[in-house]
Amino acid sequence: MMHFLKVVVFTLLVIGGFWGFSNFGIPQIVPEPPPAEEKLDLGAMTMETFVALGEKIFQGKGTCTLCHNKMGRAPMLDQAGAAAAERLKDPRYAGAAKTAEEYLHESMVKPSAFVVAGFGKSGSNDTESPMPDVTGGGIGLSGSEVKAVIAFLQESSGAEVTVEIPKDAPADAAAPAAPADAPASTPEAVVAKYGCGACHIVAGQEGAVGPDLTKVGARLGKDALRQSILEPDAVVAKGFEPGMMPGGYGEQFKASELELLVNYLAGLKP
Secondary structure (H helix, E strand, O other), X not given: OHHHHHHHHXXXXXXXXXXXXXXHHOOOOOOOOOOOOOOOOHHHOOHHHHHHHHHHHHXXXXXXXXXXXXXXXXXXXXXXXXXXXXXXXXXXXXXXXXXXXXXXXXXXXXXXXXXXXXXXXXXXXXXXXXXXXXXXXXXXXXXXHHHHHHHHHHHXXXXXXXXXXXXXXXXXXXXXXXXXXXXXXXXXXXXXXXXXXXXXXEOOEEOOOOOOOOOHHHOOOHHXXXXXXXXXXXXXXXXXXXXXXXXXXXXXXXXXXXXXXXXXXXXXXX
C-alpha cells in the first residue's frame, strides 16, 4: 500500500510540474496590435506633418522597407523623388505619367510601368515588377496615404514637394482599426492582417519577393512551417538570403492566428 501511495504522489508531482512549466515556464506570445489605419485629420495638417505621416506609413503599414533596404531585393528609394523625372525619359518607361509626382504614384499602383534594371520578376526581362499594388491586397493604402508617402519620398530625396494635402479624406482613409484583441478568424484574414501577400504568392495574393507558398505543405511539415514564421533565418529557402523576412512575427502573432496559418499552409499541397 505504501508503495502504491508513493507512486500516486510521484505521478501527481510530475503532472503538477508539467502543468506549472507549461503555464509559467514557456514564454508566451504577446501580440502587438497590427499596423492601424491612420485616422487622418487632413484639415489640421501642415506639409511637415503630412510628410511625417508619409514616413510613418513608409516604415510601417506600407511595408516598404521589407524590400527597399540594403539587402538589395528592390531599389533603394532615398533618391526616388529626384530620380522620378529621369525615369519618365527612359526609353523603357511604359506608363502614362507626365510629371514626377504622377510617376511616383504610378510606381506604387502600377509598378510594372517601369522596372529598374535587375529588379524585375525572373524571366520577365525586367518588364514585370514583383511589387504589388500598394492600394490592394494585404497593404491597402488609401489615396491620401499614397499621397503622404509621395510627399515623404520627395522631401527625403531633396526634391520639391509638389503634393497637395487632400482637403478631406475619402471614406476608405479613416476606417477604424479592428480591436487589438480581436484575432483573425480565417487563414486569408491572417495573411491580409500581417501582409504575407506583399512578398509571397498565397491565399490569392501575388507577392513575388519571397518563396511561392501555394504548395508549401508538400515541402514542409507543421513544425518547420511554424519555425519558418517565428525564426525565418533558421532554415532559409534555396535561392533566398537570410534577413529577407522580418524576425518579429513571434511578438505579433496571436497563438490562435499562428496555428490557423500553420494548419492552412500545411494543407497547401498539389
